[in-house]
Amino acid sequence: MGFDVRLAALMTITFALAYLVGAIPSAYLIVRFATGSDITEHGSGNVGAMNVRRSTGSWAWFVAAMFADALKGALPVAVAKSLATGSVLLFATPTSSLLLVQGMRSAVLVTMSALAGAVVGHNYSVWMALIKHQFKRTGKGLATGGGALLSYDWRYFVAVVLVGIVVIALSRYMMAGQVAAALTLPISALLLRSPDWPFALVMGLFVYAAHHRRFVGLLKGEEPRLYVDDRMGPRG
Numbered sequence: 001m002g003f004d005v006r007l008a009a010l011m012t013i014t015f016a017l018a019y020l021v022g023a024i025p026s027a028y029l030i031v032r033f034a035t036g037s038d039i040t041e042h043g044s045g046n047v048g049a050m051n052v053r054r055s056t057g058s059w060a061w062f063v064a065a066m067f068a069d070a071l072k073g074a075l076p077v078a079v080a081k082s083l084a085t086g087s088v089l090l091f092a093t094p095t096s097s098l099l100l101v102q103g104m105r106s107a108v109l110v111t112m113s114a115l116a117g118a119v120v121g122h123n124y125s126v127w128m129a130l131i132k133h134q135f136k137r138t139g140k141g142l143a144t145g146g147g148a149l150l151s152y153d154w155r156y157f158v159a160v161v162l163v164g165i166v167v168i169a170l171s172r173y174m175m176a177g178q179v180a181a182a183l184t185l186p187i188s189a190l191l192l193r194s195p196d197w198p199f200a201l202v203m204g205l206f207v208y209a210a211h212h213r214r215f216v217g218l219l220k221g222e223e224p225r226l227y228v229d230d231r232m233g234p235r236g
Contacts (some may be wrong), residue, residue: 007106014110015117018076022121022144025128026068031055040132044214044227045235047128047138050174054230069139070147073118077151080114081107112199115148119203123210140210142178145203149185156200159188172225175211175218182207 027047031039034056039047043054049069053062084107122144129135142164149157163184168177182204189200208215213236217223227233 004106007109010106011109011113014080014113015120018080018114018117019121020126021072021076022118023125023127024072024121025125025131025138026072027052027065027139028128028131030061030065030068034058034061042230043235044233046140047125048122048140049143050228053228054232057229066143069122069143070150072122073115073144073147073149074151075147076114076118077111077148081111081151084110108196111152112196115145115152116199116203118148119145119206123206137210140178141207142181145207146181153194155192156185156188160184173218173223174227175214175223179208179211179215182211 025047027049028039030052031037031042037055039045039051039055043051045051049062049065052065053059056062119141122139123137123141124135125138126135128138146157146161149160160181164177164181166177167180168174171177185204185207186197186201189197194200214223214234217234222234224233
C-alpha cells in the first residue's frame with residue numbers, strides 16, 4: 001500500500017481540529033469563574049479536574065471539570081468516527097468491527113488522529129500558552145483521554161476506569177491510580193489482541209510521561225495520600 005496523500009492530509013486536519021478542542025482550558029475557566037483565581041497557582045499547577053478540587057475546595061466543581069474535560073475528548077472522536085464512517089458508531093470498536101473491513105482502515109486512522117489530537121491538546125494547550133505567554137505542559141490527559149476512549153472503543157474506557165478506581169481505593173494514592181490507568185490501556189489492547197496495540201502503547205506512554213516525575217516521587221515517599229487539597233503535595 002503506497003503513501004496516501006489525501007489520507008495523510010485528512011489525518012493532519014483531524015488532529016489539528018481535535019487538538020484545538022482538547023486544548024480548551026476547561027479547568028482554568030471553571031476556577032476563574034468559581035473563585036476568580038488562577039488554577040496554575042494552586043495545588044499541582046495542572047489545568048485538570050483534580051486541581052479544580054484543590055483550587056476551589058469543591059467536589060461539585062471537580063465533577064463539572066471532569067465532565068468538561070471528558071467531553072472535549074469524547075466529542076472530537078465521536079464526530080471524526082461519524083464523519084469517517086458515514087454513520088454514528090459511538091459504541092463500535094475500531095479494533096474489532098472496523099478493522100475487519102479493509103475499506104474502513106482509513107476511518108480508523110482518522111479516528112485515532114482525533115483521539116491523539118484531543119489528548120495532546122489537553123496536555124499542551126495552545127490557549128493556555130496564549131494566556132500565560134508560555135508554552136509548556138498544562139495537563140495529564142486522563143479525563144480527556146478517558147472521554148476520547150469512550151467514543152473510540154468503550155472496552156478500553158471500562159478497563160482504564162475500573163483499574164484506576166480499584167488502585168486508588170486500595171492504595172489511597174491518586175497518583176498510583178492515575179499511572180495504573182495509563183498503563184492499562186496498552187495492556188488491554190494486548191489482552192484483547194487488538195491490531196491497534198501500537199497506538200494504545202504510544203498513547204498510554206504519552207499519558208504516563210506526564211505523570212512520571214510525580215510517580216517517581218511517590219516511589220520515594222514524597223507523594224501524599226489522597227492529594228485533594230491545596231498546598232497538600234508537590235507541583236507538577
